[in-house]
Amino acid sequence: MRIWVDDLRPLPASCHVWCRSVNEVKKCICRAEEDHEEIEYLDLDHDAGDYAVDGGDFIHILDWMERTKRAYPIRIHTMNPVGRSNMIRIIRRNGWRLLG
Numbered sequence: 001m002r003i004w005v006d007d008l009r010p011l012p013a014s015c016h017v018w019c020r021s022v023n024e025v026k027k028c029i030c031r032a033e034e035d036h037e038e039i040e041y042l043d044l045d046h047d048a049g050d051y052a053v054d055g056g057d058f059i060h061i062l063d064w065m066e067r068t069k070r071a072y073p074i075r076i077h078t079m080n081p082v083g084r085s086n087m088i089r090i091i092r093r094n095g096w097r098l099l100g
Contacts, residue, residue: 001016001017001032001037001038001039001040002014002015002016002017002040002041002043003015003016003017003019003025003028003029003039003041003042003043004017004018004019004043005019005020005025005042005043005044005045005058005061006018006020006043006045006077007020007021007045007047007048007049007050007051008049009045009077015043020048020051021048021051021052021053021054021055022048022051022054022055022056022057022058022060022061022064023054023055024054024055025042025055025058025061026055026061026064029070029072039072040073041072041073041074041075041099042061042072042073042074042075043074043075043076043077044058044061044062044074044075044076044077044078044087045058045077045078046058046059046076046078046080046083046084046086046087047078047080047083057083058078059083059086059087059090062074062087062090062091063090065094065096066090066094071094071095071096072096073096073097073098073099074087074091074096074097074098074099075098075099075100076088076098
């Protein structure tokens, strides 16, 4: 499963699931784990826009993964340079795989 995480940009053909909020991503990951479905990667935006009311900006997914000892490959497609840098710092600190 390839999880696209973005509040505005539509699901690209390369991904399978579109999540628009942090809590939606958490549920998707937990469901995939319960079903023993492989998560190939998460493709993350940073800013959740109107969906931030449901868990905050998408960097909080990385915080949650860190707290719960999860590790999945990550792609970042945000246009927010500060957000991108902060996300990359968390990914590198945990030794997670950063794609593209």
